[in-house]
Amino acid sequence: MEIDGVRVHGESGQPVLLLPGGAEACDGFFPGLVEGLVADPGCRVIVHDRPGTGTAADGTLAGAADHLSTLIDRLGCGPVVVVGQSLGGAVGVLLARDHPDQVAGLVLLDPTVINEPRTCAVLERMTRVLGTAAAVPGLRSVLARLLRASVVRSTRRQRLRPDCEAAHLRMANLDIPMLARAVRGITELSRGFREADLPRVPSVVVTADRKPDTAMRRGHTRLAAALGGEVVCWPGATHGVHLDHPDETLATVRDLVTRVSSPA
Template sequence: MQSDGVRVHGASGQPVLLLPGGAEACDGFFPGLVEGLADCRVIVHDRPGTGTSAVDGTLAGAADHLSDLIDRLGCGPVVVVGQSLGGAVGVLLARAHPEQVAGLVLLDPTIVNDPRTCALLERMTRVLGALASVPGVRGVLTRLLRASIVRSTRKQHLRPDCEAAQLKMADIDIPQLARAVRGITEVSRGLREPDLPRVPAVVVTADRKPATAMRRGHERLATAFGGRVVSWPGATHGVHLDHPDETLATVRELVGQVNAKA
């Protein structure tokens, strides 16, 4: 089914809502997930302010927008699969509209439960966005970022569809990303972990040292939801691309857990 910028793959089964990282378009962001969840209804959608959406939107308004979308589709509650900033949006949706969320798979999510990290992220993207608005500078920044992503991709030996997805992200729209991140510090300061609902949840964290702020933030999120943390050797921030089979298996396992609970 396709309507108003929303595609729902599959006619029956547990609804699964995909939330890509950054301000990226959802289509093609999660290689193999739509096909691997053939027994589910998979929702592909670019929320306002991201991807190909022509509608302005804010991070603070993302949860209400997605709740309205789920109501309009008549398919709640959903299992949310969110990577990076998409994972943070999934957390915000679960907090604001717990009745709409049946479960969560958060793929190295932005730690929206850590105001200090969010403030740093917002400052960094704001500076990059400002630089990218200077005539001539945007092109230089874009080429530098693209070159860095291409070099990294060549070293990873990714599956062909995952390599294509990562190279697509090399064409990053820096000002759009800065707008997508805007407000995350204030949102983070207003988030209390005890306010998060208990739902089936898996937080996949990259292969990093246990003492890092990201790892600690992920562990706190998992504890708040009553879920678990998993990490795979060599996993990077783009865990859905360097470990696509494990990602699919994790989503399918959580969907099965939700179905068994229903």
């Protein structure tokens, strides 16, 4: 079903809002998740490109939470369970902070650590440099070739499920300037972020299989504690945890939806 240009899969059940990482389009980003949630436990899954990502018009990271809140109101489907990966996870956290009544639960898949200002500053600086370089005609093709080669090598190493492999290979078409615009402002947002402002909400933070003393791991642990949720780490999980562990991702979202939907 399509409502005002937004696709909603499923006729009834707990609404689930999908938020892809980076500036990626939502369609096809989470292989098997839409179909799996519609089939069991029976959800309405919202597939939408927030402004500044995918096929949508320009938008800002700072305005993403308000935009999504307006969208949820317009669809009349709140509160939603948010499933967000990477930058989409950070947006989900901001939505929960700024519009807690709109969020029933969170599944954050190796989210960008909006609560780690230094990490966010490095991310914004790096994407700005790459975005500037990619805008130069000669460098654009070089960066595109390097990115494609890196993605292909990574895909071969991981031996992903066919639909997950296809989703991973689509990353080779990354629009670097668009990503830089999508990340713009994250440093300022992070510096103003306070974990104490987060609501207590059913949540799971899935962190990649990295060393416990990394800034990402520490940030994820603090986010989960502030939300009153739990941290999960699967052996061998990478930043693209929804692709290398799709079955576990689906099971985790199903479990959270069941918890949210069950009578107290």
